[in-house]
Amino acid sequence: WIKPMKYVGIWWGMHIGTMTWSSGPKHGATTANTKRYIDFAAANGLGGVLVEGWNVGWDGDWIQNRNAFSFTRAYPDYDLAEVARYAHEKGVKLIVHNETSGGIQNYERQIDSAFALYHSLGLDAIKTGYVTDLTSEGHSHWGQYMVRHYRHVIEKAAQYGIMLDVHEPVHDTGERRTYPNMMSREGARGQEYNAWGGEGGNPPEHETILFFTRMLAGPMDFTPGIFDILIERGTGRPRRPEEPRVRTTLAKQLALYVVLYSPLQMAADLPENYEHQPAFQFIRDVPVEWDTTRVLAGKIGDYVVVARREKNSPSWCLGAITDEEARTFDIPLSFLTPGRKYVAEIYADGPGADWLTNPLPVAISQRPVDATSRLHLVLAPGGGQAIRIRPAR
Secondary structure, three states, rough: OOOOOEEEEEEEEHHHHHOOOOOOOOOOHHHHHHHHHHHHHHOOOOOEEEOOOOEEOOOOOOOOOHOOOOOOOOOOOOOOOHHHHHHHHOOOOEEEEEOOOOOOOHHHHHHHHHHHHHHHHOOOEEEOOOOOEOOOOOOOOOOOOOHHHHHHHHHHHOOOOOEEEEEOOOOOOOOHHHHOEEEEEEEOOOHHHHHOOOOOOOOOOHHHHHOOOOHHHOEEOOOOOOOOOOOOHHHHHOOOOOOOOOOHHHHHHHHHHHHOOOEEEEEOOOOOOOOOOOOOHHHOOOOOEEEEEEEEEEEEEOOEEEEEEEEOOOOOEEEEEOOOOOEEEEEEEOOOOOEEEEEEEEEOOOOOOOOOOOOOOOEEEEEEEOOOOOEEEEOOOOEEEEEEEEOOO
């Protein structure tokens, strides 16, 4: 039941204002909307669907009302058992969301009944959340009380056969070696800051720093893959440069699937933003499990070029990202198996691409390569390049 996967979710819409966690006319977690997401995941070979806002407790100030959360009772417009049945029928995992807002005793009181319910419905993946600095009991988010709590949840999840993706976590200390159901965690500024961050979102250098800092501690659920870079869907107009927005090119969003490792990787945008987008093919194809990594170039805060080989496969992927500076790289493919012929499927920044003024152009091409080839990478300001290298057919 421990299965790495890509997933989509009823999540980004809340951050950009097209849906709400709370009940009402824009409630995202409805049975009908969830089935739409499940259909999208099944049609595109994505393994899971995350649903936030399904459970009672989100109305009003959900951080102040932290003890109002029920982890078993759904809103009336969300039929958990029916959604679980439908997901299973479609071969998609339903990822159950448990936001605690720091109401730790409230969560621990319900954990056995909640996990038993999920297990009975065949649900084996949970995303937890802890949006608070202090718990109800007055403990620091990062103190010993919470370290013990996080470990307790991992052990309980293992007992019920459930994978965990923890947001607002504590530092990874290798628990996943003992508890392989501890799949991934947030633990740094992820994509969501680009929707509402007070200083406009993460700067273009952000992910080039994460690779050398946060990623040393283990997998990160950064949630890449936003295609509506200027977040037009929320208001019908593109966001201005000073407003919160994604500060990358579209090609860099693809490259993040290779640069930032996680055995659970989200295709974070709304499904409708992937329609008629040829670049979405890379998200369909990119693996989430690797057995070999080669860091080909890098400088903290400036750029990263990394190649990873798919687990139990001869295929590789290469991800290259830069900060606000345009950069070029000449990369030898000597890591490939000598004598074998490959095809490189290249997703590069298109003509005139620039994170600030023109983030959307992507140039997609293919070329034959082998271990003696060199690839010339051209990265736009705030840009990137994603390449899938598969054996020639």
